[in-house]
Amino acid sequence: VRAKENAESLEWLQSHVHVALNEKLIFNSQTNFMGSRKLLHWGKFTKVRGNKEMVGFLFNDFFLLVRPKSLFVTAAQLEPFTDNQFTMYREPFLLDQIQVKKGPVDQYGPSVFIVMLKTDAKKEIPLKAETDSGRDKWVKQIMEACVEYVRKQKQSSKLIRSDSRRMTLRKVASGKLFVTVVEAADLIASSADGKSDPFCVIRVGDNQESATPVIKNDLNPK
Incomplete structure (x- = not known):
């Protein structure tokens, strides 16, 4: 049921959210290393600076902020999964690019959380949720999603490096090596x-080995 609901939500996003990117974004698709894209959380909030009402969608690989296309925004027009x-x-913010924290009440008032860019700590986006519990849920969901994304990213990088090394070794090992x-x-x-009865053993890699004949009673074999 959850997989079906997720797929339906992603299909709705595809037809109702207009994304202006150089490369077309397919919501219901495979991610680079997180498996199938999943919608983890969504909700309405207000961008504190500018007092803009918007909707946020948190996926398992990025965080997306959208606005209603209508010039005059009403509460009904902020409802996703309708005809809006x-x-x-x-x-969109990739999850390894952002951090999140609760906003200071004395500076922003209640129910505010802040999305920050890791590359520039000065670039903060204060967002006011509808309630304090809504803010807390956003902070928790984004934190957990970011941790999991970075974990899978590191895991994927190790696999890529390992595969690359194996490919390099295979390439180097191809051909013939003559040893005298x-x-x-x-x-x-x-x-x-x-x-002594000396002989010489030659090993290449873990599974290739050859040996010379034994020369009896000789400490200076040729």
Whole structure:
């Protein structure tokens, strides 16, 4: 049921949210490393600076802010999953780009949370939720989503590096390697009579090995 509801929500977003990006955004699709895209949370709030009413959608890979397309915004026009049309407020935030915290009450008043860009701490977007509990839920949901995104991102990077290394090793190992064993000198005797029966073992990688014939009673084999 949840998968079906998620798919229906993503399809609604595709037809009702107009996203102005160079590359078309397909909501109901696979992400780079988070599996299928999932809508984790959504809600209405007001952008404190400018007093703009908007709707936020939190996915498992990015956070999106949208505004109603209508010039005059009413409460009904802010309701998603209806016939209302929305437009992207700004480019989506990938979850490794942002942090979130509660806004100071003495500065912004109640129910405010702040979305911050990691690359520029001065770029803060204060958003006023409808209630304090709504603010707390946004903070919790965004924090958890960001942690999971970064965890999967690191996991994916390790796999890519590992695959790249294996590919490199396979490429280097292709072809033929010719080795000529010439001689050895002043070997340590392995028996009480001061003699040894030397041979040479050549190993390449973990599973390729070859050995020369044994030369009897010689500490300087050629």
